[in-house]
Amino acid sequence: MLKKCQEEFYNLNNTTLKSNFLYHQNFSSNEGEENIKRIKIGNIYLIAELYLNNFIHFKIIKECVDYLIKHLNEDKIIYLSELTKKIFNRLEIDDIVTLEKIINTLENFM
Numbered sequence: 001m002l003k004k005c006q007e008e009f010y011n012l013n014n015t016t017l018k019s020n021f022l023y024h025q026n027f028s029s030n031e032g033e034e035n036i037k038r039i040k041i042g043n044i045y046l047i048a049e050l051y052l053n054n055f056i057h058f059k060i061i062k063e064c065v066d067y068l069i070k071h072l073n074e075d076k077i078i079y080l081s082e083l084t085k086k087i088f089n090r091l092e093i094d095d096i097v098t099l100e101k102i103i104n105t106l107e108n109f110m
Contacts, residue, residue: 010067037075044079048086058094061087065098069105077109 047064050056061083068080084091084102091099 037078040075040079041082044082045086048083051087052090061091062095062098065102069101072105072109077106081106 047056047061051058051061064083065080068076068083080102084099084106088099091102
């Protein structure tokens with residue numbers, strides 16, 4: 001399950017997901033794009049919940065944060081924001097440096 005979660009995370013821009021989803025659904029492109037974004041945000045929530053329930057270590061969260069910041073665009077800002085909202089309190093305890101890095105990134109993007 002963790003391996004699948006990791007694959008999904010690193011395929012946030014995966015056109016295969018997009019084409020498969022749109023092929024099997026009767027959505028317009030805009031509706032399909034919105035549904036795909038919801039799926040991706042769901043994956044972010046899953047990662048956050050796994051971390052909050054001690055199923056994954058902080059280093060995985062740090063890797064996710066670093067990846068999102070490195071590949072920053074409008075969608076990645078949304079994913080980074082959603083991840084941060086879910087795990088903010090725990091990040092304050094586990095690694096304030098990473099939390100500050102996220103906050104600075106979000107402030108600079110605005």
